[in-house]
Amino acid sequence: MKKITKATYLKWYEDMLFWRKFEDKLAQVYIQQKVRGFLHLYNGQEAILAGALHVMDLEKDRMITAYRNHVQPIGMGVDPRRVMAELYGKKTGTSQGMGGSMHIFSKEHRFYGGHGIVGGQIPLGAGLAFADKYFKRDAVTLTFLGDGAARQGSLHETFTMAVKWNLPVVFCVENNGYAMGTSVARTSKSTEIWKLGLGYDMPCGPVDAMNPEKVAEALDEAITRARKGEGPTFLELKTYRYRGHSMSDAQKYRTKEEVAEYQKIDPITQVKDILKENKYASDKEIKAIDKRVKDLVSECEKFAEESEFPDIQTMYDVVYEQKDYPFLPHKL
Ligand SMILES: Cc1ncc(C[n+]2csc(CCOP(=O)(O)OP(=O)(O)O)c2C)c(N)n1
Ligand SMILES: [Mg+2]
Secondary structure, eight states, X not given: OOOOOHHHHHHHHHHHHHHHHHHHHHHHHHHTTSSOSOOOOOTTOHHHHHHHHHHSOTTTOEEEOOSOOSHHHHHTTOOHHHHHHHHTTOTTSTTTTSSOGGGOOBGGGTBOOOOOSTTTHHHHHHHHHHHHHHTTOOOOEEEEEETTGGGSHHHHHHHHHHXXXXXXXXXXXXXXXXETTEEHHHHOSOOOGGGGGGGGTOOEEEEETTSHHHHHHHHHHHHXXXXXXXXXXXXXXXXXXXXXXXXXXXOTTSOHHHHHHHHTTOHXXXXXXXXXXTTSSOHHHHHXXXXXXXXXXXXXXXXXXXXXXXXXXXXXXXXXXXXXXXXXXXXX
C-alpha cells in the first residue's frame, strides 16, 4: 500500500474538511430553496472516501454509489464548482443542471453516479467490472451501497455472477446505522452485514470506517485481490451520519445522545488529532487550511449563484423521446 505519511494526513484533513463544509453550505442553501429536490448528505462518512482515494488508481479505477453522492466525484477529480452548480440546477453543472442532487456523474473521471433507486447501482457496478474484465482493462470498480440497499434482491443476483466470473469489483456497504428512518437492528436479525459474503465464498469482513487508515488498509487488500484477477470482496464499512437521511427528516428514530457519542469519534477530529499529536501541522498551519477550505466553498457558491439556468427549450433534449408518441406533444 502507498505509505501513509504526514502528506497523506494533511491531504486527508483538507479534503475531508472541504467535503464537510461543502455539504454544510448545501444544507444552508437548501433551506433558502436555492437547491431543490432531495438532498442526502455524507456528513460523518468522509473517512470512507478519504481512505478509498488513497488506495485507488485514479487513472484507471471506477466508482459508483447511491444518492449520497456529492463529494465522491470531487474526490475523483471533478471541479467542485461544477458539482455545486449542478445542485443549483445551473447550466455549468456536471449534467448541465438537468440531473441535480442524486445524479452527479462524470464519465471522464470514471464516476458513474448518482443512483436514486436503492440497490440499483449494485448490478451496474458489477457490469462496469465485467466490461473491464472482458476488454482486459486493468481497472477495479468500487461499488458503494447502504445498509438498507444490502437487503435488496439485486445484491444476491449480482454476487452470484460476480464471484462466478471473478469480477474486479469491491462491494462496500456504508453501514451508517439507518436506512432512511429504520435502524439495521430493527430490520435484520443479523446486524453483521459483512457475513452476507460468506454464503458466496467471497472474501468479506467489517471495517472501522470512522478511521481513514483502517479503510485504506481494507480496501487496498481488496483492490489488490481484484487487480490480480482473484475476484470480488465484500466489506462492511461501519460509519455514521450526523444529519438526517435527507433534509426533510425529523430524526425521531434516534436520540441526540447517540449522535453526540459518534461525534466523539468524528473522522475529521481523529485526523486533526493525529496532525497535532505528531506535530504534522502547527495551529497556524491548521488555521491556514481551514481558511483555504472556507474560501473554496465560497468560490463554489459564487460560481453556482452566478451561473445561468439552462434554456427551458433544452429540457427535452436530455430525456428519451419517442418521436411518434401519440398523445403528448413533447417539444415546448
Ligand atoms: C427501490 C427503492 N425503494 C425505496 C426507496 C426509498 N428510499 C430511499 S433511500 C432509502 C433508504 C436506504 O438506506 P441505505 O441503503 O442504508 O442508504 P443511506 O441512505 O443510509 O445512505 C429508501 C428506502 C428507493 N429510493 N428505492
Ligand atoms: Mg444506511
